[in-house]
Amino acid sequence: MRAPSFELIGDAMLPKPEPACLVMADISGYTGYLAGVELDHAQDILADLIDTIVGALRPPFQLSKLEGDAAFVYLVAPGFDGSHLQDTIESAYFTFRRRQRDIKQASICECDACRLIPTLDLKFIAHYGQIAKQTMSGQEELIGRDVILVHRLLKNNVEAKLARHAYILYTDAFAQRTGMNPQAQGLIEHHETVEIIGDVRCWLRDLEAGWQADAARKRVEVTAAEAIASFVIDVEAARQTTWEFLTAPGHRVMWTAGATGVEEDVANGRRGAGTVNHCMHGKDVIIEEVLDWQPPDYLTRRIQLFDTGVNLTLTHALSDGPSGGTRIEVRVAPPPPELMERFVQIGPMMQQSMQASGEALVKLLNEAAAGIRARVAAAPELPASAARFATQPVVHDRGSAPG
Numbered sequence: 001m002r003a004p005s006f007e008l009i010g011d012a013m014l015p016k017p018e019p020a021c022l023v024m025a026d027i028s029g030y031t032g033y034l035a036g037v038e039l040d041h042a043q044d045i046l047a048d049l050i051d052t053i054v055g056a057l058r059p060p061f062q063l064s065k066l067e068g069d070a071a072f073v074y075l076v077a078p079g080f081d082g083s084h085l086q087d088t089i090e091s092a093y094f095t096f097r098r099r100q101r102d103i104k105q106a107s108i109c110e111c112d113a114c115r116l117i118p119t120l121d122l123k124f125i126a127h128y129g130q131i132a133k134q135t136m137s138g139q140e141e142l143i144g145r146d147v148i149l150v151h152r153l154l155k156n157n158v159e160a161k162l163a164r165h166a167y168i169l170y171t172d173a174f175a176q177r178t179g180m181n182p183q184a185q186g187l188i189e190h191h192e193t194v195e196i197i198g199d200v201r202c203w204l205r206d207l208e209a210g211w212q213a214d215a216a217r218k219r220v221e222v223t224a225a226e227a228i229a230s231f232v233i234d235v236e237a238a239r240q241t242t243w244e245f246l247t248a249p250g251h252r253v254m255w256t257a258g259a260t261g262v263e264e265d266v267a268n269g270r271r272g273a274g275t276v277n278h279c280m281h282g283k284d285v286i287i288e289e290v291l292d293w294q295p296p297d298y299l300t301r302r303i304q305l306f307d308t309g310v311n312l313t314l315t316h317a318l319s320d321g322p323s324g325g326t327r328i329e330v331r332v333a334p335p336p337p338e339l340m341e342r343f344v345q346i347g348p349m350m351q352q353s354m355q356a357s358g359e360a361l362v363k364l365l366n367e368a369a370a371g372i373r374a375r376v377a378a379a380p381e382l383p384a385s386a387a388r389f390a391t392q393p394v395v396h397d398r399g400s401a402p403g
Contacts, residue, residue, distance in 0.1 A: 028165035041113035056092035082178030121165035166207035181269025227331035
């Protein structure tokens with residue numbers, strides 16, 4: 001974990017404020033759910049869902065603490081990439097929904113705790129501000145006005161506007177600091193009045209609508225069976241970190257062989273399907289169009305290779321590595337028959353470029369993973385789950401009520 005910095009004021013050492021992105025992930029409906037269900041399975045279900053949420057948020061976020069049915073995470077960094085942070089939060093919601101569905105389908109238990117799993121949902125509060133770290137009772141705590149604000153925003157008037165539980169409430173401070181363009185993305189302007197602080201301008205992302213749109217989106221993926229060529233590397237970093245290095249222009253230029261710069265053109269201020277990248281290689285430019293964007297699982301690009309006349313479609317597929325970390329598989333779709341001869345001619349050049357880029361990427365990601373492992377090891381422990389609900393019904397002690 002990053003060591004806190006301090007400043008001397010008089011004779012006292014006080015924590016020095018640091019800029020941070022703060023996110024609260026809160027399971028909606030859990031209090032009502034808990035009131036009418038069996039505690040033994042409810043505890044397992046909560047532990048599993050919290051583990052799923054935190055696992056999807058870190059990295060880049062770091063766990064500060066668990067607060068019942070909520071997880072409070074934060075990110076201290078030199079800069080903040082709004083597109084990546086939005087992807088991380090939304091992907092955490094999609095992961096939550098898939099896990100919720102899988103638990104329901106896998107469980108053979110008919111108790112109320114298992115039956116009512118679909119009534120749970122998830123909301124996020126995302127804010128940017130100043131924090132300080134202070135040790136209290138042997139535990140590191142985040143303190144400051146902005147920490148208070150995030151917690152106060154959990155009690156809001158969003159449902160009156162969305163009529164749904166699932167949403168992300170971005171403060172305007174978060175949007176401005178991370179370079180978001182809320183209007184271009186179609187986010188809903190919203191205001192909350194917080195005691196002492198006053199009016200807080202916010203932006204709403206309807207996650208239920210996002211979930212439905214994701215389910216309906218056409219997938220464009222080069223599968224392993226379709227690929228004419230592939231390139232596989234294993235890295236120690238988690239998929240979220242690997243995704244960031246694969247997609248963020250500032251990271252890409254650090255490992256892409258021969259690249260002197262990467263410029264991206266995004267229509268709505270957020271990278272994704274439809275984004276066009278211009279990868280500079282001296283006087284030459286490779287133009288990429290993103291065809292599909294499924295963080296942190298895969299992305300598909302159509303690439304114009306200089307003046308070769310060959311356009312290639314490639315998928316970067318990410319999966320859990322055999323020894324932890326991430327496996328990256330680059331799959332190349334076959335070109336049209338009339339371009340096959342030209343494709344064969346440039347094959348050695350492509351292979352050499354991929355080899356050099358892959359080696360540089362492995363080095364960068366393994367270094368990043370080492371620092372992240374140290375922070376995760378120092379973070380609060382997640383609740384343990386026996387995962388009984390996924391395989392068998394609850395077993396009660398003799399004399400207790402049936403589940």
